Amino acid sequence: MATTRLLPTVPVARRMFELLEPICLVTYLAEECNEEMAALGHRTYWDGYFASRAAPLGRVPAQVVHAAFYNFANGEAARHIPSAWETIPPEASLAARERGSAASLRRILGQELAGSPSLVRAAELTCKSATSAPTEGRVMYAGMRTLKVPSDPVARLWHGATMLREHRSDGHIAALLGAGISGIEAHVLSALEQGIHPPQSFGRIHHLPKDQLTACMDGLRGRGLLDADDHFTDVGRATKQRIEALTDELAAAPYAALSPVELDELITTLEPITAALVAADSQ
Template identity: 80%
Template sequence: MTHTARRMHELLEPVCLVTFFAGEADRELAALGHRTYWDGYFASRAAPLGRVPAEVVHAAFYSFADGEAARHIPSAWETVPPEESVAARLRGSAASLRRILGEGLAGSPGLVRAADLTTEAATRAPTEGRVMFAGMRTLPIPGDPVARLWHSATMLREHRGDGHVAALVGARIGGTEAHVLSAIEQGIHPPESFGRIHHLPKERLASVMAGLRERGLVDTDGRFTDAGRATKARIEALTDELAAPPYDALSPAELAELVTELEPLTARLVAAGSR
């Protein structure tokens, strides 16, 4: 099932990513009163956890540097109630999907079937040890097929993310270190220039790189050693393994059908830049 988990990740990730690359969700969140992109991001993504303190959001999100969550939580919720933020994210994301897919695909029987099967997998997945996923599971399932597809794909994304965090913790790779390893894997050099971490203090990035070198994962030029490459591969393999259980809810025929129905949707989204 690990192959299935990887394939479903490839097909569903572009559905989720419209939230971040298209403008509709940003505009919905800004209209509520969120002052910055990151206010809206933290407020809407963390909302299913309830009004937890920044320390809990930091732990659940894992990959952000110390203090980043606290710049937005709980202040963003004091401006806009969490339930309004998460509803705005859904509205905007569904609007992005409709616009990019066009009437033909957005209103097709294939999309309805993909939404139904994705929802079946997402709602049958185990919640134990899956904090972000469990939070998403408390939200109502949308009736509209386009919104339902986005919502269920995002539930599965958070499920996979929770498993990825577990794999990183087991490998003793911190959140910033994980971004460095991802940057190296993508061929970004120097890895400190990666967009998700380049804004961090130079001293912090230097410390992270020094730690990875001391552990023999990164060489003096900021590239993988054999040990680093093997560590990254183990993390990704375990992430796939831990992401597989939701798809046990579908029969082999249903899984094949889901792949068939998602492929044209994903192709359109990737062509539009959702990757």
């Protein structure tokens, strides 16, 4: 019987996250996507981000985008939605995101790897898993599932990886809600896990009003998750670990569509692709 290339202690979903996340990161870190968005007329990075990522949901109000994205402060979505769609159709932003992301992948991977049969196979298996999971309770994933899967292998790989990223994100939000952790608090816990201290300096939250950050930190200390110096307590670290473990558990469903042989093949074909992207910091 074939066995997959996983250590016994590493969940399938965690290993796949490690392999797929660098593919998705080109959308947010590399220049091609930003250039495509600017060429459309988006004024800022965040205009393009909100317009393209929220587009699969349709022309929903900012309150819906805020709820679906979860980890932005009150009012941040409303600064971009629906204004980012008023002169640029959501479909145009979606197409620009795909073009820019695929162009970044081709540049970083180079023609030999981007045009290889192994990448074609990786794209095929990624999309097989990405189109197989139930959509109930998965708002962002369900939106992505309504989109046409690209025929170009590089774009197809990016699209499948992004579907799986949104599937995982939906599950992560469920895990955070179950633990009573808000979107802003989640950034604090993530910063500490990454070794960032003080956690308020983390790039995703450092710009927030001081009173909002103070209330967030006071709340985490009051619940015993952080100590007086804003480091994890044992309870806080255990809470973060439980959230991540449940996120992995909730992210596992798509990979059940693959046989053990296919999963092993997917991991094998993704490893050199991921290695190249990690070496370039996906930008």
